[in-house]
Amino acid sequence: MDQAKGQRLILTAPDIVLLTLLLVTTIALARLRNLVAVIMLLGLYSLLMAVLWVSFDAVDVAFTEAAVGAGVTTILMLAAVALIGREEKPHRHNPLGPLLIVVATGAALIYATAEMPRFGDPDAPAQQHVAPRYIEDGPRETGVPNMVTAVLASYRGYDTLGEITVIFTAGIAVMLLIGARRRKREGDQ
Amino acid sequence: MSEHLVLRVVAKLLIPFILLFALYVQTHGDFGPGGGFQAGVIFASAFFLYGLIFGVENARRVVPPVVVRGLVALGVLIFGGTGVAAMLMDGNYLEYAVFAEDPAAGNHIGIWLVELGVGVTVSAAMIAIFLSFTGRQG
Numbered sequence: 001m002d003q004a005k006g007q008r009l010i011l012t013a014p015d016i017v018l019l020t021l022l023l024v025t026t027i028a029l030a031r032l033r034n035l036v037a038v039i040m041l042l043g044l045y046s047l048l049m050a051v052l053w054v055s056f057d058a059v060d061v062a063f064t065e066a067a068v069g070a071g072v073t074t075i076l077m078l079a080a081v082a083l084i085g086r087e088e089k090p091h092r093h094n095p096l097g098p099l100l101i102v103v104a105t106g107a108a109l110i111y112a113t114a115e116m117p118r119f120g121d122p123d124a125p126a127q128q129h130v131a132p133r134y135i136e137d138g139p140r141e142t143g144v145p146n147m148v149t150a151v152l153a154s155y156r157g158y159d160t161l162g163e164i165t166v167i168f169t170a171g172i173a174v175m176l177l178i179g180a181r182r183r184k185r186e187g188d189q
Numbered sequence: 190m191s192e193h194l195v196l197r198v199v200a201k202l203l204i205p206f207i208l209l210f211a212l213y214v215q216t217h218g219d220f221g222p223g224g225g226f227q228a229g230v231i232f233a234s235a236f237f238l239y240g241l242i243f244g245v246e247n248a249r250r251v252v253p254p255v256v257v258r259g260l261v262a263l264g265v266l267i268f269g270g271t272g273v274a275a276m277l278m279d280g281n282y283l284e285y286a287v288f289a290e291d292p293a294a295g296n297h298i299g300i301w302l303v304e305l306g307v308g309v310t311v312s313a314a315m316i317a318i319f320l321s322f323t324g325r326q327g
């Protein structure tokens with residue numbers, strides 16, 4: 001809780017503005033039925049998140065959020081909408097049941113945050129476990145000044161290998177499910 | 190062909206810089222923010238821009254789907270191969286320290302190779318998904 005060291009324990013005014021915009025975007029997302037507008041708002045959501053990550057000093061995450069969330073997925077989802085149509089189908093179910101589940105889950109999550117350490121708390125378990133060793137020895141052991149890269153590619157190399165295997169599988173699966181049909185149709189002609 | 194003249198000109202100007210920025214992020218992930226994942230996505234986005242402006246058929250001619258399929262696998266092979274190479278040099282799987290006399294220098298080499306694998310697979314997978322989605326209308 002030592003703020004003199006320069007640790008940020010509270011949200012600043014820009015953070016609160018960004019979080020408010022995030023909330024407004026989310027509510028608008030839930031209410032919209034036009035899928036193209038939904039995709040645009042999802043891009044906006046990612047952009048707001050990216051700015052928030054920068055504000056939290058998580059530059060690498062912000063970079064990924066901006067490139068993937070606001071950039072590539074927007075285009076991929078637009079391509080998907082071109083295949084499935086622009087309008088969401090009207091709902092026919094009673095919204096009360098799902099609403100009850102969502103409210104209960106939300107209440108449980110908010111209740112759980114009361115037990116979490118404060119934002120940026122240096123005494124939090126997440127900051128006490130292996131993080132100090134990575135910060136102190138990482139640059140010397142790996143020769144890489146960017147700690148995020150050192151952790152991702154070296155200390156957590158197995159995890160990253162698993163991650164790109166997931167992306168590999170996703171690419172192959174989309175090619176098999178959607179890409180193959182085109183070739184078959186061309187063969188018919 | 191003169192449709193979207195402004196878009197065509199701007200895209201032609203921008204694409205080389207987007208590709209160059211992707212390569213910068215790929216090779217400087219160890220010093221600044223970024224790395225293979227972000228670089229792969231930025232590289233793919235330059236290709237998306239090309240596909241959106243100049244048509245998917247032209248984009249398919251630039252990067253044929255056969256090449257994309259090969260690259261999706263190649264990236265994982267580079268990553269996995271780096272691990273196997275470490276084993277062949279009497280280290281553990283993905284133990285980069287054996288790549289050079291100095292463990293830190295070895296780690297640096299290993300990280301560079303692994304990030305290259307990530308970049309190749311991510312960009313190729315994104316391009317593959319884009320080509321699959323857009324190919325169905327044609």
